[in-house]
Amino acid sequence: MAAATLAAAAAARPAGTHRRWGLLGRRLGFYLAAAWSAITLNFFLPRLMPGDASGAIIAKLQSVSGQQMTPSQLEAIQKIFGDPNSNLFAQYADYLKQLAHLDLGISISSYPTPVSDLLWQGLPWTLLLVGVTTVVAFLLGTGIGALAGWKAGSRFDTIVSPLTIFTSAIPYFWTALLALWLFGFRLGWFPLSGGSDANIPSGFSPSFVLSVLRYGALPAATIVFSALGGWLLGMRNMTVTTVREDYVLLAQAKGLSGHRVLLRYAARNAILPNFTGFALALGHVVGGALLTEVVFNYPGIGYLLYSSVQQRDYPVMQGVFLIITLTVLLANLLADSVYILLDPRIKEGA
Numbered sequence: 001m002a003a004a005t006l007a008a009a010a011a012a013r014p015a016g017t018h019r020r021w022g023l024l025g026r027r028l029g030f031y032l033a034a035a036w037s038a039i040t041l042n043f044f045l046p047r048l049m050p051g052d053a054s055g056a057i058i059a060k061l062q063s064v065s066g067q068q069m070t071p072s073q074l075e076a077i078q079k080i081f082g083d084p085n086s087n088l089f090a091q092y093a094d095y096l097k098q099l100a101h102l103d104l105g106i107s108i109s110s111y112p113t114p115v116s117d118l119l120w121q122g123l124p125w126t127l128l129l130v131g132v133t134t135v136v137a138f139l140l141g142t143g144i145g146a147l148a149g150w151k152a153g154s155r156f157d158t159i160v161s162p163l164t165i166f167t168s169a170i171p172y173f174w175t176a177l178l179a180l181w182l183f184g185f186r187l188g189w190f191p192l193s194g195g196s197d198a199n200i201p202s203g204f205s206p207s208f209v210l211s212v213l214r215y216g217a218l219p220a221a222t223i224v225f226s227a228l229g230g231w232l233l234g235m236r237n238m239t240v241t242t243v244r245e246d247y248v249l250l251a252q253a254k255g256l257s258g259h260r261v262l263l264r265y266a267a268r269n270a271i272l273p274n275f276t277g278f279a280l281a282l283g284h285v286v287g288g289a290l291l292t293e294v295v296f297n298y299p300g301i302g303y304l305l306y307s308s309v310q311q312r313d314y315p316v317m318q319g320v321f322l323i324i325t326l327t328v329l330l331a332n333l334l335a336d337s338v339y340i341l342l343d344p345r346i347k348e349g350a
Contacts (some may be wrong), residue, residue: 027333125298165233294306
């Protein structure tokens with residue numbers, strides 16, 4: 001009987017593994033289809049807006065030079081930015097060829113700078129600011145939330161939880177503007193705008209690094225302040241539920257220390273939903289914190305997107321939207337893959 005049971009279990013394991021890998025393959029196909037849809041929408045939406053990229057750059061160059069452009073110059077510009085009178089599907093085919101060669105086009109507002117150069121200029125600033133603050137807010141919120149949930153009903157919990165709910169209800173732009181007015185304008189502790197001191201050359205010198213930290217401290221603090229509450233409340237509520245599970249009660253009955261029970265039993269399982277949210281939040285890092293970068297005039301991807309929308313710089317808008325969309329899809333795929341591989345309870349129907 002025991003031998004038959006072991007044989008059946010051994011036969012079921014490969015089948016379950018094949019099912020999970022098959023599910024991963026179907027999920028991958030779904031995300032590839034979603035990426036293709038995003039690329040297609042990214043191409044068509046700007047072309048459905050009033051005006052066109054080539055017309056905008058022609059008008060700009062003619063206003064600067066004060067002269068009409070020759071037919072050969074007009075033809076050269078339309079080859080770069082697209083002829084609005086040409087076949088739309090032919091333009092779409094050319095767009096896919098450009099993407100295959102990692103060519104995102106040329107910026108209108110910063111002509112003749114390639115869009116990829118502008119993205120590479122803003123990407124490090126966004127990754128530094130939004131990436132670091134996302135990790136810090138997640139670690140702080142998860143840690144404090146686990147303690148609050150472990151000591152539910154204690155003085156610590158009754159102070160932290162209502163205070164977090166109150167701070168989470170404050171609109172972010174109001175927090176950013178208030179912090180900028182108080183600590184930047186009134187007290188003068190932090191700069192009002194920018195990512196670093198313009199008088200210090202860029203590099204890895206101590207003076208430049210300190211300048212970057214000083215200019216980024218206030219925007220980073222506002223992001224952490226606004227994002228902390230969500231992680232804290234989510235972890236606190238999950239911990240309150242988890243500490244009532246049988247395996248936690250059994251660990252306590254064994255006489256294990258409270259610190260060990262919290263870390264190895266309660267928090268380890270309660271963190272799973274927060275971990276999924278963290279993976280998705282990392283996907284949004286590349287998109288930057290638009291309000292933060294606009295309020296603090298911070299030179300990241302979010303501010304680049306804001307500027308491109310104002311100046312109707314279609315190639316830059318397309319490049320930013322494409323990078324954001326693909327990054328979010330990749331983060332979703334990674335989160336789904338990790339859950340499918342680690343949690344056998346996830347069924348295909350879910």
